[in-house]
Every structure is written in C-alpha cells, then in structure tokens.
Amino acid sequence: MSEPAFRSRLLEAYQAMPRQLRAAAQWVLDNPRDVALLTMREQARRAGVTPASMTRLAQRMGLDGYENLRALHAESLRRGETEFSDKAGALVERRRQGGDGALAFDLMETLERHLAALCRPAAIEDVTKAAAMLAAAGRIHVLGYRSSYTVACHFAYVYGLAGGAVRLLDGPGGTGPDALREAGQGDALLAISVKPYTRAAVELADYALARGLDIVAITDSVVSPLVARARAVIIVPTESPSFFHTMAPAFAVAEALAAILAATAGDEALAAVRAMERQFKALSTHI
Template sequence: MQATPLSDQIVQVFDTLSGQLQLAARYVLEHPSDVALLSMREQARQANVQPATMTRLAKQLGFSGYDDVKQLYADAMRDGGTGFAGKVGAQAATQKRRGDHSLAADMAGLIGGQIAGLAQPAALDGLVEAARHIGDARRIYCLGLRSSYSAAWHLHYILSLSGKQSTMLDATGGIGADPLGSASADDVLVAVSVLPYTRQTVEITEYAQAGGVRVVAITDSPVAPLAQRAACTLIVPTESPSFLHTMSSAFVVAEILGALVAGRAGEAARDALARLDRQSAALDTHYQARNRRP
C-alpha cells in the first residue's frame, strides 16, 4: 500500500479507534486519491459510515474538520509526492462501456505497476527482513485459505524443494492447524490473507503467535488483522478493475521469498535440489519428447 500524508498517524492510533472510526480510517488509508477528489458524503457512503464519522476521524487526527484532510490529500496529489495511481474505482466503473480488450489491458497495466512497486527500497527491505525470519527458522508453517491459498502453497513448494522444513496448513483431512501443536519460538508462520479476511486464518495466526511462533504476514494493509500480530509484514496491493481482487503481487512476493531463502541456504539448497533431480530422473517425473520413427 502506498504511503499517504496520514498513513503513519492512522496506523499509530488505529487500535484505539471505535469500530466505525476504523472503517473510516481504513478507507482513508486505502483510497488516497478518492480522499482528495470525492465529496465527504460520497467517501462516507463508500466507507459504509455516516458523514459525521469522517468529521470525527479528522478531529481524532488533530484537524478541525474533514475539509482539512481533503485539502492535505489534494495538495499531496497535486505535488505528486504520494505516487497516487489514479482513481481505480472510476476505471472499473467505465469498464463495461469500454469492452473486453480494455478490461484486459487495464488489468495487465495495473498489475504490472503493482508488481513494479515491489522493487521500491522500502518493499525490498521488507522482503529481505521476511526472508531472514524464514531462513533462520527451524520449521516454517505456511497458511493461506480461499484466494490466498495459491500464494501460500507456492511458497511452501519452493521452500520444500530447497530443503527447508516447511508444512502447509491446508486442512487436508480436516487436521487444519494440528501441526502447530509442536511449534515453538524457533519456528515461523507465514500467513497470507487479504480483505475480506478469512476468519480461520486470523484465528490460527493468533494461536500461533500466542505460542511464541514468529509471524510473517502477507496482507493488504498495515492495519489488517494479520499485520497487527506479525513480527514482519509485507503489504501487497489487491486493487483490480475486475470484480475480484488480484493476488498477483502476493504470488510474486511468495516467489521472491522462496528464492531469497533458497539463496541464503546455499549448499544445503543445492544438495536438496540435487536429490530432487535424481528422484525425478529415477521416477521419470518430467515429460521428455521422444523421437518418432519415420
């Protein structure tokens, strides 16, 4: 999620806010361009709160009213200091009128920009820190349900290939979080979840953290439930012109983490991959084109 004029201040006080104020605060965090451009009433409608709640939030943050917040964001947008990506909502609203090719182009362009953002210095620092936590762990537990499953499983797959002790908490056979029974402070849980957050993911993460397990969170907001329980949080954008949020950045983060951890493992990773190559050859795992007789 991009930095905005009030992002640090909102994150700092978020836990002290009421439920309605948290809804308003999340909207301000996640829709900076709309804060600058839309009326307060329209913002309140989209945040599913009363207009007075937006004013209360502004005063909670030290402003005399919400117009001051709007002006702050408008100035930042005009100066180009916050890197606003534009009105994604307006883009999505015109999609049906513009046709299928436009939707495909908009999605490819937006997702490409989101992935490019992972190369920014702050994002890279977070990736390196997360890889250190994972690489230093005795065991790694990977958790992601519903749309977050693919990113979590792919990380687990890469870690397993490179010789790390990784367990996927995917509830196969109904065992769910049972493997966490032997987890300790020497272990790491990598948990993936974005809005709307899956209850079971949050509850399993809470359980692991209470047992001393370090948590690496891959989520969409610094005030997301997983972020508030994590030793290290990686924020991934999920905005999309599609009806469904995109998990592309989360998937890329999983691939980068897997590569970083494997590189840190050095000889151990090479030995593990060599064993895998021998096994694949012995079991004829991969398709090989065979010469056909004329």
C-alpha cells in the same frame, strides 16, 4: 471518515491510550463486522471492558459517540457485501464499451504498476527483512485461506523443493492447523491474508503467537489485522479492474522469499534440488 481511515488513525493512537481503551480499540480492530452488527453493551462484554470505555474510545477518536463508530463500520460492511457484484457489473460494462482487448490491457497495466511498486527500495527492504526472519526459523508453517491459499501452497512447494523445513497448514477434514501443536519458539508462521480477511487466519495467527512463533505477514494494508501480530510485514497491492482482487503481487513476493531462502541455504539447497531432480527422473515425472 471512511472505516479504513478510522482504522489507520486508531492504530496510530493505540499505544498512547490507557489500558481499558487499548482493550476496546483492539477488539474494534479485530472485529470490524461485529462492530457493525452487535450492540455496544455486547461488544463491551466481549472486549472485557465497560460500555463507558467504548463510548470514550469513540470520543477520543473524534466521534460524537459509539453509535457513530458503529454506523461507520455498518456502511463499510454494506459496501463490502456488494463490492464483488458491483465490480463485476463494471467489468461487463468495460468489455461492452472497449472489447476484450481493452479489458486485458487494463488488467495487465494494473499488474505492471503493482509489480513496479514492489521494486521500490522500501518494499525490497520489507522482503529482505521477512526473508531473514524466515531463514532464522527452525521450521516455517505457512497459512493461507481462500484466495491466499494458492500463494501459501506455491511458497511451500517451491521452498520445499530446495529442502526447506516448511509445512503448509492444510489437511483433510480441517486438520491442517494440528501441526501447530508441534510448533514453538524458534519457529515462524508465514501468514497470508488480504481483504476480506478470513477469521480463521487471524485466530490461527493469534494461536501461533501465543505459542511463541514469529509471525511474518503478506497482506494488503497497514490496517490489516495481521499487521499488529507480525514482526515482519510485506504489503502487497491487490486492486484490480476485475471483479476479484489480484493475487499476482503476493505470488511474486512468495517466489522472491523462496528464492532468497534457497540462496541463503547454499549447498544444502543445491543438494536438495539435485535429489529432487533425481526423483523426478526416476518417476518420469515430466514429459
């Protein structure tokens, strides 16, 4: 069994578990790297359960013991640490065999499939549900780190042009999350994160949830740590022939959300866009 398959099964079984096992399961889901690296006793201490609960969790999931669960996560960790370099090697070999044209075709064909998947009714329903939740929020805070950062920036910029009450959680010296101290019930957090998930994104989602914000997630898997925290989830494919995962589908979703929100705002959004156009003209912003 692979680690993603195990996580998927664990999520399915989670609600039917007794309280102690749920606590152990939640810790395993939230800390896959530590599952591979820490002793079972230390993991139990951090999860706030007994070591026996960790063993029972593994056995409930069909494993002989907790060491099997640790080994499963350790193998996934080893694969993850070499994934970028392995894919980079495959990329170089593909170019050597087929040339630049073949490589470009592979990339574009993959993106075509990904965007087509986002046009399916279930995906469109997820987008419209997320948009409705964001439209009902007093203010939208937007979170994204590393490759997800540019997607977060793009959404905040585009929706901001339409007068949206939106704030990117970014600032010098790590001050971006400070804005959450003003956030509370009635606000929303649009959290964007794909594998490898950043710890800070998950921790800030937890903090926002504790403050009463509704979480809307753009992520890449049903076993993403954001899924359990979000009221609305949009799953975007990230697979790419390149050595690095693609964020193009996430960009498409961000643009769709911004467009829906602007259309929902109606005349207010139109007035904001016109005001922005006047400012662009006054400042000679564009050539």
